[in-house]
Amino acid sequence: MHRYRAIYETLLEEIQSGVYKPGERLPSEAALCERFSASRITVAKAFQSLQQEGLVRRRPGSGSYVEKLPNSATRQFGLLIPDLGTTEIFEAICQGLMTSPAGGSHSLAWGNAMAREDASVTMERLCRQYIAQRVAGVFFAPTEFAGEENNRRIAAMLEQANMPVVLLDRDFETYPNRSNFDFVGIDNRRAGYIQAQHLAQAGAKKILFAMRPGSANTVDARAAGYREAMFELFHGAVGTVVGGDFEDKEFVSQFMKRDKPDGIVCANDVTAAKLMRTLLSLGYKVPEDVRMIGLDDVGYARYLPTPLTTLRQDCAEIGIVAMSVMLERIERPRHPVVDVRVKTELVIRESCGMKLGG
Incomplete structure (x- = not known):
């Protein structure tokens, strides 16, 4: 659990249990920093979460006060x-x-x-x-x-x-x-950049981006991040985006022979799983011949023929x-x-x- 959330949940419980009553002033950020052995930024983030839920209101120059608790009516x-x-x-x-x-x-x-x-x-x-x-x-x-x-x-x-x-x-x-x-x-653009950057750090030099045509704009953003990484890491390289059916052996064989990648950024783990199985059936070894990375960290990612490196949401x-x-x-x-x-x-x-x- 993130540190700020632990502080948030402690304060939330104290507000709900009546330790701090509606209209009562909460301890200062400095006091809470000392109590929780946390930084001011972490405590401020916990306060922000309470404010977003309408439980706490800041009064400039005075401090933070407990608001009237929301009614018990369900939505x-x-x-x-x-x-x-x-x-x-x-x-x-x-x-x-x-x-x-x-x-x-x-x-x-x-x-x-x-x-x-x-x-x-x-x-x-x-x-x-x-x-x-x-x-x-x-x-x-x-x-x-x-x-x-x-x-x-x-x-x-x-x-x-x-x-x-x-x-x-x-x-x-x-x-x-x-x-x-x-x-x-x-941040899908940042995610695509991180995926490509990691394969480059792992030693890949010719990296492709694999996606299913017609995917959501989240995948387009990942492809944009991949292209940005390729341009910056490989001295202006444009990058290559491949879209198609990654269970189709002929299609996969064609782009592997044409582009000769040693690294593939996959739009998500589903794409990575389909492509990995096809590559293995064609005689390619992962990661010896081609390195791969996915995105999501679905439950089966670690159980693929070669356990999948991925970016976890x-x-x-x-x-x-x-x-x-x-x-x-x-x-x-x-x-x-x-x-x-x-x-x-x-x-x-x-x-x-x-x-x-x-």
Whole structure:
């Protein structure tokens, strides 16, 4: 657990239990730094989380005071996540939403697809259902793979209904455009840069970026970060992005013979898993012939034929933060939209060819 969150949870428990009552002044940051043996930045971050949830208010020149505790009435939020149940990251995000300290006794609503119902139809039906039920807000993960029109239609419906919305993982608008909703995810451009940088540090000199055509704009941002790294690390190199079916042996064989990469940055772990199996079937060895890195750190990443080096998303943290952002939006509907980027963590395994320490 992050240090600031431990401080936050301690103060939250003390506020909820009545150690600090509504209207009462909290100890100064200096006093809390001493109490928790923490830096002022860490304590300030804990205070910021309490402020975002409306539990604490700063009074300039006076200090921080406990606000009136929120009432016990529960709120119900809707989930619009087309990939829920088909990919690990959204299950973890939902777990974070449900276990968020900010969530209290609030609940989440979601629905299943009807028999033979198209995913876009399901999403629109659920959207109308949430609007009719007047849920308190909607957590929306836009559809990937050519779902732009449907995403914009749903967004327009929610906006017209004046529904608070927090986007999870991705925006439905492509860069440089930006939607009118709050967003919680990772910095995908930075992630692509870090992936390429790590393979270069591991010894790769000709690095490709592998992605599935029609992927979400998060993948485009990762590709942009990869290109930036290639340009800076390899003296103006342009970089090569390869898109296609990575289970197709002929396709993989063609670009491997044509481009002769010794390193491949994969848009995500699913792409890495498919490509690794195809490479092995073609007689390539990982990492001896080609180094690989993925993104997500899904459960099976460590169990692939060559355990996969990857960039881990803290999906539970995305859910926890998203609930705080949603409650802040409900309390302050006129505030500017926010982008919150959760940090990633490099997980080094055998596929990158870098010798593990210890």
